[in-house]
Amino acid sequence: MRGRITPFLWFKDQAEEATRFYVSVFKNAEILKIDRLGEDGPAFTTSFRLDGTEFIALNGGPEGDQSKFNDSISFLVSCADQDEVDYYWDALGAGGKPIGCGWLKDKFGVTWQVTPRIVDELLAGPDREGADRALQALSKMVKIDVAQLQAAYDGR
Numbered sequence: 001m002r003g004r005i006t007p008f009l010w011f012k013d014q015a016e017e018a019t020r021f022y023v024s025v026f027k028n029a030e031i032l033k034i035d036r037l038g039e040d041g042p043a044f045t046t047s048f049r050l051d052g053t054e055f056i057a058l059n060g061g062p063e064g065d066q067s068k069f070n071d072s073i074s075f076l077v078s079c080a081d082q083d084e085v086d087y088y089w090d091a092l093g094a095g096g097k098p099i100g101c102g103w104l105k106d107k108f109g110v111t112w113q114v115t116p117r118i119v120d121e122l123l124a125g126p127d128r129e130g131a132d133r134a135l136q137a138l139s140k141m142v143k144i145d146v147a148q149l150q151a152a153y154d155g156r
Contacts, residue, residue: 007075008056011108015057016043018108025091026050074103074111081116082146088114089143102144116146122153130155
């Protein structure tokens with residue numbers, strides 16, 4: 001059963017390729033359906049699940065700027081540790097481009113935030129000076145480095 005809110009991604013003509021890419025990146029992922037134009041035609045829509053969230057992708061064609069993604073919408077990948085940050089950063093960023101502060105644009109133009117959970121803990125931590133130092137360190141990072149953030153928070 002689909003949740004109340006489902007992200008719906010409009011691609012020019014890469015819905016199936018993007019679907020297969022995202023399902024290959026996330027360990028808990030599956031393709032739910034590919035609806036084609038004609039029996040052997042290209043995909044019209046796909047549906048897939050990534051870590052419990054269902055997505056729909058559409059090959060909508062080049063209808064002006066509607067088929068272009070921008071940074072005003074992004075998907076946050078909450079990571080347990082540096083190993084997960086490294087994995088998702090490398091996998092989602094392959095063929096894309098880094099933005100900064102843990103944000104990247106994948107090869108399809110979709111924006112992702114690859115963020116370790118410790119960021120929230122440090123920025124909301126009881127040591128306000130430490131939190132400010134961590135925020136300053138974060139603002140200078142492209143891919144987030146957990147050890148550097150912790151060191152900044154600790155004043156090392």
